[in-house]
Amino acid sequence: MDLILPDLGLLFWTGIVFCCLLFLLAKFAWKPILNAVNAREQKISEALDLAAKTQAEMKALKAENDQILKEARAERDAILKEAKEAANHMIEDAKSKSKVEAQKIVESARLNINSEKAAAIAEIKTHVATLAVEIAEKVVRGELASDEKQKALAEKLAGDIQMN
Amino acid sequence: MQHFSKLSFIMRKVAFLLAFLGISGFSFANEEKEFNVSEMIMHHIKDAHEWHLYGPEHGGTSIYLPIILLDNGLKTFSSSHFYHGQPVTIENKESGVSMHYVKGTGPASEYAMFHEEIYKLNEAGLLEFKGEHPHNAQPFDFSITKNVMSLLMGAFLILVIMFSVAKFYRKNGAVAPKGLAKFFEPIIVMVRDDIAKANINEHKYEKYVPYLLTIFFFIWFNNMLGLIPFLPGGANLTGNITVTLFLAVCTLLVTLFSGNKNYWGHIFWMPGVPVPMKFFMMPIEIIGIFTKPFALMIRLFANITAGHIIVLALISIIFVNKNIGWAGLSVPMALFISVLEVLVAFLQGFLFAMLSALFIGAAVEEAHH
Numbered sequence: 105m106d107l108i109l110p111d112l113g114l115l116f117w118t119g120i121v122f123c124c125l126l127f128l129l130a131k132f133a134w135k136p137i138l139n140a141v142n143a144r145e146q147k148i149s150e151a152l153d154l155a156a157k158t159q160a161e162m163k164a165l166k167a168e169n170d171q172i173l174k175e176a177r178a179e180r181d182a183i184l185k186e187a188k189e190a191a192n193h194m195i196e197d198a199k200s201k202s203k204v205e206a207q208k209i210v211e212s213a214r215l216n217i218n219s220e221k222a223a224a225i226a227e228i229k230t231h232v233a234t235l236a237v238e239i240a241e242k243v244v245r246g247e248l249a250s251d252e253k254q255k256a257l258a259e260k261l262a263g264d265i266q267m268n
Numbered sequence: 269m270q271h272f273s274k275l276s277f278i279m280r281k282v283a284f285l286l287a288f289l290g291i292s293g294f295s296f297a298n299e300e301k302e303f304n305v306s307e308m309i310m311h312h313i314k315d316a317h318e319w320h321l322y323g324p325e326h327g328g329t330s331i332y333l334p335i336i337l338l339d340n341g342l343k344t345f346s347s348s349h350f351y352h353g354q355p356v357t358i359e360n361k362e363s364g365v366s367m368h369y370v371k372g373t374g375p376a377s378e379y380a381m382f383h384e385e386i387y388k389l390n391e392a393g394l395l396e397f398k399g400e401h402p403h404n405a406q407p408f409d410f411s412i413t414k415n416v417m418s419l420l421m422g423a424f425l426i427l428v429i430m431f432s433v434a435k436f437y438r439k440n441g442a443v444a445p446k447g448l449a450k451f452f453e454p455i456i457v458m459v460r461d462d463i464a465k466a467n468i469n470e471h472k473y474e475k476y477v478p479y480l481l482t483i484f485f486f487i488w489f490n491n492m493l494g495l496i497p498f499l500p501g502g503a504n505l506t507g508n509i510t511v512t513l514f515l516a517v518c519t520l521l522v523t524l525f526s527g528n529k530n531y532w533g534h535i536f537w538m539p540g541v542p543v544p545m546k547f548f549m550m551p552i553e554i555i556g557i558f559t560k561p562f563a564l565m566i567r568l569f570a571n572i573t574a575g576h577i578i579v580l581a582l583i584s585i586i587f588v589n590k591n592i593g594w595a596g597l598s599v600p601m602a603l604f605i606s607v608l609e610v611l612v613a614f615l616q617g618f619l620f621a622m623l624s625a626l627f628i629g630a631a632v633e634e635a636h637h
Contacts, residue, residue, distance in 0.1 A: 113336075121423045130482065134481050134482075138456070
C-alpha cells in the first residue's frame with residue numbers, strides 16, 4: 105500500500121531539486137542553447153535567402169549582358185554595313201569621276217590631234233606645191249636647155265597633136 | 269501483493285513446463301526458507317535509507333545514508349543505527365502473526381524502523397501493532413533516502429551535461445554543433461518544435477519551452493539511471509508516486525496559471541451548448557482539470573515501476589528454481605525487457621512533456637469562432 109502513498113520527505117526534496125534544476129537550466133543552459141540555435145537558424149535562413157536573391161540577380165545580370173552583347177553585335181554589323189556602303193559609294197564615285205575625266209582627256213586629245221593633223225596637212229600641201237613648182241621649173245629648164253632639145257620637144261608635142 | 273503471488277505461480281508453471289521439455293535441470297527441493305519473489309521485488313522498487321551495493325540483503329555492503337528527522341528539533345544521524353540496530357520480534361497474541369522491526373541504537377534509540385518507515389517508540393520502548401501496521405507516532409522524515417540521493421545525482425548529471433552543451437554555444441556562437449552539443453541539440457530542438465510549438469499557440473509557446481525541456485530531461489535521465497542496476501542508478505525514482513505526483517502537480521499549476529478567459533469559459537460555461545447542458549458540463553470539466561494530471565502521474569509511475577518489476581521477476585526465475593541453468597531463459601528475457609525499457613525511458617519523458625504541452629496549449633488557446 106505504501107507503494108502508492110506519497111512520502112513527505114521525498115516530496116520536499118523533489119520540490120527543491122526540481123525547482124533549482126528548472127531555475128539553473130532555464131537561466132544557464134536552455135537560454136544560451138536556444139538563443140544560439142535560433143541565431144543559427146536565422147543565419148541559415150538569411151543565407152538561403154541571400155543565395156536565392158544572388159542567383160536571381162545573376163540571372164538578371166546574365167540576361168542584361170546577353171542583351172548588351174546582342175546590341176553590340178547589331179551595332180557592329182550596322183557599322184560594318186555602313187562602312188562597306190560608304191566604301192562602295194566612294195569607289196563608285198571615284199570610278200564615275202575618273203571616267204568623266206578620261207573622256208574629257210580623250211576628247212581634248214582628239215581635238216588636239218585633229219587640229220595638229222589639219223595643220224600638218226596644210227603645211228604638207230604648201231610644201232608639196234612649192235616642191236612641184238620647183239620640180240616643174242627644173243624640168244622646164246632641162247627641156248629648154250639646147251636647141252635640139254627644144255626642137256625634139258616641139259616635134260614630140262607636134263607628134264602628139266598629130267596623133268590626136 | 270496478491271497478483272505478485274499469482275505472477276510467481278504462473279512463472280513456476282512456465283518453469284515447470286520448460287523443465288519438462290528438458291531445457292534445464294530439475295531442482296525443486298525446498299527444504300530451506302523459500303525465496304520470496306514479491307518481497308524481494310517490493311523491496312527493490314521501494315525507497316530505502318541505505319544504498320545496497322553487494323552481498324546478502326542483511327549483512328552485505330551498503331552505503332548508509334543520512335537520516336534527517338524533524339521531531340522537536342532537527343535530528344540527524346546515520347541510518348546504520350537502524351540497519352545495525354537491535355532486531356525485535358513481537359507476536360500478536362490474537363492472530364499469531366509475528367512482526368519484525370528494528371530498534372535504533374545510539375542517537376536513534378528513541379526510534380524504530382519497520383519496512384523503511386521510522387516510528388517513535390512508546391514509553392515501554394516498543395512499537396504497538398494494530399493489524400499489520402504500527403500505530404506509533406511518526407516523526408517528519410526528511411532523510412536523504414536512496415531516491416533523494418538518486419534525485420541529486422540525476423540533477424547533477426543533467427546540470428553537468430547541459431552546462432557543457434551551453435558552454436559550447438557560448439564559446440563558439442551560432443555554429444554547427446560538435447560533441448555533446450551535436451547529440452543533445454536535435455533532442456532540444458525536438459522538444460521545442462515537436463512538443464512546444466506543435467501544441468501551444470505559436471506566439472506563446474516560447475515561455476513554456478524551458479519548463480518542458482526541464483521536465484523531459486528530468487524524466488528521461490532519471491528513467492535511464494533507474495535502468496542501471498548498480499550505484500549511479502538502481503533507484504526507482506521516476507517509478508515513485510511522490511515524484512510523479514510532484515511533476516503532475518507542476519504541470520497542473522502551469523496549466524491553471526496560464527489559463528485564459530477562453531479556457532475558463534469552456535470549463536464553467538461551455539459555449540455552443542444549450543443552457544441545461546452547460547450546468548451538466550461544468551462538473552465534468554472541473555473533474556477533467558484534475559484527471560489529466562492524475563493520468564500523467566499514474567502513467568509515469570506505472571510504466572517505470574512495471575519495467576523494474578518485470579526485469580526483477582525475470583531475474584528471479586533463477587532464484588525461484590535455485591538452478592543457474594534457468595539463466596539461459598531469464599537473462600535473454602531480462603535483456604530484451606531492459607532494451608525495451610531504454611525505449612520506454614525516452615518515450616515516457618516524451619509523453620509527459622507532450623501531454624503537458626497539450627494541456628498548456630489548450631489553456632492558452634484563443635477562441636476561434
